[in-house]
Amino acid sequence: MSWSIILPTFMFIFIAALPGRTTFVMLLLATRSRALPVFAGSVLAFLIQAMFSVFLGSLLGKFPQRWVNLGSGILFLFFTYRMWRERNTIEAVDLQGTSKLEKTFSVTARVAFLSVFAAEWGDVSQLAIASVAAHYTDHTMVWVSASLALALTAVVAITVGVHAHKVIHPKLIHMISIFVFGLVGIYYLVSSIPPLSN
Secondary structure, eight states: OOHHHHHHHHHHHHHHHTTSHHHHHHHHHHHHSOHHHHHHHHHHHHHHHHHHHHHHHHHHTTSOHHHHHHHHHHHHHHHHHHHHHTTTSTTOOOOTTOTTOOOSHHHHHHHHHHHHHHHHTTOHHHHHHHHHHHHOSOHHHHHHHHHHHHHHHHHHHHHHHHTGGGOOOHHHHHHHHHHHHHHHHHHHHHHHSOOOOO
16 A cells, blocks of 8 residues: 555545535535435445546556646646636536435435536546546556545535535635646646756
């Protein structure tokens, strides 16, 4: 077990995933349904999506490191720009049809799974996982770390949803993540610049 992979991957994915639209999907689901089935369905969706993201990252890892860094930097800056544009609409998550969810465990878990699985496509956490996987060879540890980080995101989102009256304004988290993603994008772009030859 390599803590040099687990800890930075876990922290990075958690920060990336927390302000994503998937978090707000889980939060709103938790305001309408019981916490446990929402958590179960969400975690199952995360396990599958994380595996797919790691696979994409492993394909990127076959390219020269300089080009991987360049692509990662461009993608991170693109998502920084997109998150900045979405900063005023982050609360406008539409969950049509979830206000009348049946209260059985299986139905609620199934709705949570489908909602989270759909929301996670193209979310910033997918990019983050793929980017991390492209820089490490131990993809199993990346998948485990990313899955744990996403599960913690589910715990946070569902807890906030259950206690909605105590919510910290989501825009604050969103702005912090914009800053972090911008720094990471700049770092990767600088890393892609070849050293000056004498």
